[in-house]
Amino acid sequence: MFPEFAKWFSAGFIVFARLLGFIRFAPVFNRKEIAGLVKLAFAFILTLMLTPLLHPSAPPSDVSPLLLIILNFAVGAIIGYIAQLLILAIESGGDMINTQMGLSSAMVMDPSTNSQTSILSRIITLLGILIFIELGGFYWLINALVRSFEIFPVYAVSIPLEKIINLDYLITTTSNVLYMGLQIASPVLLATLGQDIILGVISKTAPQVNVFQLSFLFKPVFGAAIMIWILPMLINVISEFFLSFSKIY
Numbered sequence: 001m002f003p004e005f006a007k008w009f010s011a012g013f014i015v016f017a018r019l020l021g022f023i024r025f026a027p028v029f030n031r032k033e034i035a036g037l038v039k040l041a042f043a044f045i046l047t048l049m050l051t052p053l054l055h056p057s058a059p060p061s062d063v064s065p066l067l068l069i070i071l072n073f074a075v076g077a078i079i080g081y082i083a084q085l086l087i088l089a090i091e092s093g094g095d096m097i098n099t100q101m102g103l104s105s106a107m108v109m110d111p112s113t114n115s116q117t118s119i120l121s122r123i124i125t126l127l128g129i130l131i132f133i134e135l136g137g138f139y140w141l142i143n144a145l146v147r148s149f150e151i152f153p154v155y156a157v158s159i160p161l162e163k164i165i166n167l168d169y170l171i172t173t174t175s176n177v178l179y180m181g182l183q184i185a186s187p188v189l190l191a192t193l194g195q196d197i198i199l200g201v202i203s204k205t206a207p208q209v210n211v212f213q214l215s216f217l218f219k220p221v222f223g224a225a226i227m228i229w230i231l232p233m234l235i236n237v238i239s240e241f242f243l244s245f246s247k248i249y
Contacts, residue, residue, distance in 0.1 A: 010065070011154050012048075013069070015054070016043060019046055019076060019145075020073060027086070028138070057155075059155060072152075083144075089177045090128030090181075091124070091125045094125055101120070102215070127234075127235070
């Protein structure tokens with residue numbers, strides 16, 4: 001009775017599935033501080049905005065609708081997860097700093113993730129997210145999502161990975177998670193290493209000094225002082241890291 005309505009509804013439902021996969025894994029959007037109802041409403045609004053721009057045709061009769069939904073959800077999840085790798089690199093640096101400063105035991109319950117997390121790692125991750133937003137991360141994500149409909153149409157059944165993302169950038173990003181973490185944590189790592197060497201020399205020259213207790217006292221204070229000192233440089237390093245991968249899609 002309503003062929004036009006059926007055509008638009010079918011396309012919109014599949015677009016909504018891709019947006020759900022995207023929001024589930026993309027940085028900022030996947031934050032658990034954002035209520036699920038808000039995420040669904042945002043995905044619904046984007047669906048209403050994007051579907052008319054696609055000028056969808058009638059859904060193919062020889063393809064299962066469930067297969068189309070799963071493939072579109074997977075495409076959205078791939079796009080979101082590749083961007084999330086950039087945030088994971090920043091988070092790995094925070095974990096390294098936290099461990100080296102001897103704060104591994106100072107874990108707190110994060111209600112947004114329902115898991116134990118360190119305060120320092122949490123601060124650095126939030127700093128990275130703020131820098132990502134300030135540099136235009138929202139624009140990069142939405143632009144990549146819109147471009148995905150040109151490369152992988154709504155009713156396509158074969159995912160062209162080499163066209164959705166640049167595989168060279170993908171390999172570089174995944175391999176740079178540890179490298180970027182070490183680059184962020186290197187000042188604290190080197191400073192605490194020098195402190196350990198000094199305390200080792202003290203323990204040999206003055207065995208009566210309890211070096212083990214001194215290390216627990218000095219490492220957090222010394223590490224915090226180094227963090228305050230390198231914070232402007234750290235912001236520049238994170239900004240350059242995000243900008244170097246701004247064209248990953």
